[in-house]
Amino acid sequence: MSGLGNILDAMKGDAQADRVVPRRGHSVRLTLFTSAAMAFLAVFALALSMASGRLADRWSEALARSSTIRISAPAAQMEEQVWAVLEVLQQTPGVASARALNEEEQRALLEPWFGPDLPLEDLPVPRLVEVIETADGYDPDGLRLRLAAEAPGAVLDDHTRWRRPLVQAAERLRALGWLSLALILGSVAAMITLAAQSALAANVRVIRVLRLVGARDHYIARAFVRRFTLRALSGAAVGTGLGMVAIALLPSAQQEGGFLTGLGFSGAHWLVPLAVPPLAAITAFWATRTAAFKTLRSLP
């Protein structure tokens, strides 16, 4: 029988069978609380992972399709070199468009560092040419060689050295999010194993009576497994609900807030946290089942 079949088989309701194991003990509260808390954290781990993923994609996309040519030359040669660069770019396959930034745009770029009244004309500020690539992109090494020949003061910056660490950082953050999720599930499994072992140890007498009247270990284990799985499912459902509400209440994405205000789910990604309760239930099922059979084997 498949793993899912085992779970569905164990979840079949049997009011009489449910009653053979007494409903008491701290394991009930422990399982519910652990599942709820871990599900809450899992929702945040998911949100972090997905926001990081979106950020990595956005940075990758935005920076990959554009590059900049910086032209440093004496004032007298500046315009000549700018035209030379634009001409080279016009002839370069893979360049969709190219334009030189005007003074206003350059002033706006420098404003955060030098203030609004920057006398740009008095400073030896290089001119910038923005290059937008086609989907296929251009050959940066070939372009560099042509620029060196036609406009010696031009330096191509294809953003690779900026893009790579940023994208790497975002991707690592995404991986950390998934790792956190795995650790959370591992913790759920460990806590539920302990709670199940504690419940089994507290019910040794019940197990002895059940065996005496002909109960198979499969039947006894199922009574515990069903109970712990349902507790984990309901606790995780509560935790997931609270986590989603908390994420929804975070400030929405804003340019000024950067990454922090973008933490959350967008669109169909809101459906992903709904997988947390079933995942917690599956984890609880296997953890309890393993603990139950191990304990039953150890009992005389």
Next chain:
Amino acid sequence: MIELKEAAYGYGGGPLLSDMTLRLAPGSFHFLTGPSGAGKTTFLKLCYADLRATGGSVTIFGQESAEMSRDEIARTRQRMGVVHQDCEFLDHLSLKENIALPLTVTGRGGQAQEANLSDLMGWVGLSARAGALPPELSGGERQRAALARAVITDPDVILADEPTGNIDWEMSLRLLQLLVELNRMGKTVLVATHDLALIRAAKAQVSARVLRIAGGRLQLAGAEL
């Protein structure tokens, strides 16, 4: 049904029981007697595979108990009724639910068995106590409930360990009467008891073989009976 051949059992030091040979034939009635600590309970546990013989062999319904898996032991128990002296019940279940437990754990509970259950509770005189919890029962009620639980599945063999240990003489005779009735219905009965008066009372009603454990060995009981 149950056959022991030179079976032995021991733990730690020397053997507690040795050279046990006995065959419980279908429909037979056996008493097992001996002083406290002689090994009567251990002998019974060997008979329902709660313990495995450390020597010789114990065959239960044609299967060697030493080779039985957990599931096979469970299936064997479903064909047996065991009554303990301490009558362990599930304290959170009502008396009726406890008596029906062997049916519940084998998926045979439900409406179809309701009539049988009511008849059985009437037979042991506990109809009025159906909803009571085990801690609320007297010693005699617990013993009768344990007997009812043991026979609810219509087992082939009934093994009773000191079933009258905690009850008065009148109740002991009533319980004995129930065991005799079961034997007349064709059930194989083995009763471990140190109560010789009970055995004498039984011999007036049923043809019973009386065995005695002494010095770790099984022998036919002598003239004291």
